[in-house]
Amino acid sequence: MNSSTETRRLTAKGRATRDRIVAAAAAVMYDQGVAGTSTEDVLTAAQVSSPSQLYHYFGDKKSLVQAVIEYQTERVLGFQRPLLRRLDSFEALEAWRDAVVQAQHARGCRGGCPIGSLASELSDADPQARTKLAEGYAQWEGAIRDGLASMQERGELDEEADAGDLSLALLTALQGGLLMTQMRRDTLALEAVLNAMIDRIRCHAVG
């Protein structure tokens, strides 16, 4: 009935169904794009029998997309944060790079970034989506910045280095790398850009 602000009273079963729909929608939309995903696709994937259920929990497709954005943001940060939290050395930074590259390999270089794909498709068309995506990226960038800052605190990285600039650049480079991975079906571009950025940061290393 509502789009995103109020959270309706939900029973345990209701929340389970809702969650199932969001997870299924996220997966299918990641595969086929938002526009390429019908409500019926979502219902099938979520093993939900009737459209009325979807419209019971979400006002329309747009607000389902909103929920998918939140879901994907949490998933990505859930993967990233543990790695970024202990950025205490260049080895750790390289381990992060390897984990990212490895993750793309594991999915056959398909799909790109779960947030980036949404950003590309929705930024111009859906202002609310764009705002939520920007919030998600801000969190992500913050996590990277904290990691770099902790490297500074530990004396691995020059205090003069601008962690804000570097984290923004690193996240941006990663987005480009993930897009190129998806299109090239290999991780060479991703590796090249991440290596370049890490080398760039290394210029600020305390040696």
Add this chain to the structure above:
Amino acid sequence: MNSSTETRRLTAKGRATRDRIVAAAAAVMYDQGVAGTSTEDVLTAAQVSSPSQLYHYFGDKKSLVQAVIEYQTERVLGFQRPLLRRLDSFEALEAWRDAVVQAQHARGCRGGCPIGSLASELSDADPQARTKLAEGYAQWEGAIRDGLASMQERGELDEEADAGDLSLALLTALQGGLLMTQMRRDTLALEAVLNAMIDRIRCHAVG
């Protein structure tokens, strides 16, 4: 009738109409995405009165998209090549960066990369499109590589620097920057990543 291989016998008028359709389709698809663009949208924008015209020149929407990819690739390279051809100094590299940033400002930070948007939307869904996009990027990367190579020849850049790696990384960083620009509605991330990459290349400068 055919998708892309044969070029049918076309009269001058025919070619004009075909070109008008492709240009209009490119513009509308850049604004609204491929999936968000109906054939009717294209006809209206191209000032073409009947669907039969579209289907006279293109077998289906997919082959129209194919033509749009070629069109956008040429347009982007038409903008990029003149700048990249005379990459003979770091000033020229910075001028290239400024031109890219300026171009995004000029369009209100909307739309992202004309090729990148297509890549994100089509790479997983349309294998033929993905191939053509990859070819386009390969050309673009080649142009950057040539620019960097000419800097090496002129002795601005260390001969040991790997122009292949650097050009791939630079193009990849640019793609990320354009995506982030579209989503953030500002060019800070684009500037940050390009500055970082240029600084990185500067490490190889011949001092």
Add this chain to the structure above:
DNA sequence: CACAAATTGGAATGTCAACTCTAAAAATGG
């Protein structure tokens, strides 16, 4: 248990978009 609210089922509606068909107008080429 009873009553209200939440959840589910399934059919139905209306719109829109891709594509087709037939035939008229215009251009080409001998």
Add this chain to the structure above:
DNA sequence: CCATTTTTAGAGTTGACATTCCAATTTGTG
């Protein structure tokens, strides 16, 4: 200027898709 091919017109078909509605069923609560 006639025959052939290309180009344009416009109505029509088909299917898919977002969304709605009403009723049945289950679940929480006093």
